[in-house]
Amino acid sequence: MKILLVYPEYPDTFWSFKYALKFISKKAAYPPLGLITVASMLPSDWETKLVDMNIEKLKMEDILWADYVFLSAMSTQIQSALHVIDRCKALLTPVVAGGPLFTADPEKFDSVDHLVLNEAEITLPPFLKDLENGHAKHMYSTNEFANVEQSPAPDYSLVKLNQYSSKCIQFSRGCPFNCEFCDITALLGHKCRIKTSDQIIFEIQNLYDLGWRGEIFFVDDNFIGNKKILKEAMLPALQLWMKEHKYPFHFTTEASINLSDDPELMQLMIDAGFLSVFVGIETPEEVSLEECNKVQNKNRDLISSVKTIQTAGMEVLGGFIIGFDSDTPGIFRQQIDFIQKSGIISAMIGLLNAPTKSQLYKRLNAEGRILEKWSGDNTSNAMNFVPKMDKKLLDKGYQEVIRGVYGGKAFYERVKSFLVDFNPGMKNKNKVSLRKIMAFIRSIFIIGIFDSNRKYYWRLFFWSIFNRRDLFPMAITYAIYGYHYRKSYAKIF
Known part of the structure; x- marks a missing residue:
């Protein structure tokens, strides 16, 4: 078999870093980790080729070369994914699709030949077996969760390493919390399933051997979901490897705000090479936190928690949401003030949307308020439901927040206030290039x-x-x- 792995194009969004990447002559921030992990699950005698449309064009000859096109995407990539599917159908090349976009809304993609949904460690093997026997079905799905200790290392040999500003690996899947607007627990479960320390060391050693130096992003939805294993095994092993190899990497990840409650864990992360962490703040309004079941953020001084992580030596990147049912017009000024006071430089601010698999979608659908499926775009004023606040007022307030946070004077003042007291726990060991x-x-x-x-x-x-x-x-x-x-x-x- 000849398999073409295709990753659709991202639109211009907050996390695309499209305009920043031009300064360092890179074309994309991260390679498609899911696809190159799937590549490692395919029979060893199959030929594989990767086309990431964020760094290169998908050519007609690429599609004609392939026996099958394997397609994976997130919600924000839907338009590009649909275009790829149409091109493949026109050239009579069958498409196998999986990943978050297709798992969340499989009914949208009847034209896809084979949908391999949920976690590929479970659903890909039966598809491959049926394909070999000549009777592959249209859809493969499961309610089970994979044992990630059996997940193979991603095949980074397929990736054009020099086209990306960072690389990524995964330590765990799942999150112990249950925020109403999030679909992670529906897709990946409440229990944090973790790889062994040996798996992680093997993966970073592989990147090291391929010549990569610089940032590695741990893509976990909540890196600290299992603190015991982190403290006792993974982080000490990672710290030892980094020391032995003279700190060739620095790491970033996502974690819940309760990281700030654990000085020991923060220090272990810093010693292992973590420079920054993304935290879902969402809102400074306690009533809205109650509404969306963001229990880990409730009953605490959120600015103090952010400052605690920053004082320890890690930069905090933050996620913020506007449009909760309990939001009042005062929320716009509250969000601006919080972001400015917290010193969070990279603050992703979006209007609330309801992913199809989330509890929020179920509630709003029962209330008859759902308008359409979520586009995944975090820089537009689109909402897929009818908000309680007047939409025009909400849009105007949202724009006020963006200007109040990213307008020149406000943004640069925030950078300066952050730098005044910040002392990175890990000094960047990378040489000037x-x-x-x-x-x-x-x-x-x-x-x-x-x-x-x-x-x-x-x-x-x-x-x-x-x-x-x-x-x-x-x-x-x-x-x-x-x-x-x-x-x-x-x-x-």
Whole structure:
């Protein structure tokens, strides 16, 4: 068999980093981890080829070469995925599709030849067996969860490593919490299933041997879902490997806010090489946290919790949501004030939407408020349900929040206030490279000369040189991030 693995194109969104990547001559942030893991599950005598449409075009000859096209996507990639399916059908190449997009809404994709849903460790083997016997079915799904200790290492040999700014691996699946708006527990369960330390070391060693140096993103939905194993096994093993190899990587991940309650765990993560962590803050409004069952965020000083993680030496990236039923017009000012005071530089702010597998979707559907399926776009004002607040007022307030957080003066003030006291727990061991020097020079021309916020760029530039010279590279990096975020929200600005 000849298998073409295709990853559809992302639209311009907050996390695409499209505009920032141009500064470092990269085409995409992360390679498609799911697809290259599936590639490792295929028979060894099959030929495989990967086309990530975020870094290269999908050519007609690629599709004609393949016996089957394997397609995986997230919700935000739906338009590109549908286009790929149409192209494959026109060329009579059958499509096998899986991943979050297809698992959440399989009824949308009747034209796909074979839907291999949920976790491939369970559903792919029976498909492959039926395919071999000549009677493959249209759909394969399961209510079971895979044993990730049996999950193979991703096949990074398929990836054009130099086209990405970061690489990614997975330690665990699942989350112990049950936020109403989230579909993770429906897709991956409440129990955090974890890989062994040996698996993780094998995967990072593989990336090291392939020549990668720099950032690795642990894509876990909640990295600290099993603190005991992290503390006793995985993080000590990772720290030892990093020390032996002179710290070639730095890590980032996602975790719940209760990380701030555990100084020992934070220190272990820092010692192992973690520089940043994404935390779902959602809202500073206690009533809204109660509404969405965000129990881990309730009854705490959220700004203090963020500051605790930052003081420990890890940057906090944050997720924020507007549009809860209990939100009032005062929420817009609350969100702006919280983000500015917390010093969260990368704050993803989106209007509430209801993924199909979430508890929120079930509730709103029962109330007759669902309008359409979620697009997955986190930079538009689209909502797939009727909100309690007047939609025009909600849209206006949302735009006020974006401008209040990413407008030049507000953004650069937040960067400066963060850098004043921040001391990275892990010093970046990576040497200065030509690519980084070029990114710095491009920032001077693109932001420092031609951008409308150039005066704030230069203020930060000279302030960091005279006050935090050790963090000057971070200051320039954040200026580039701010440029990307403003471009991503261009319709608002």
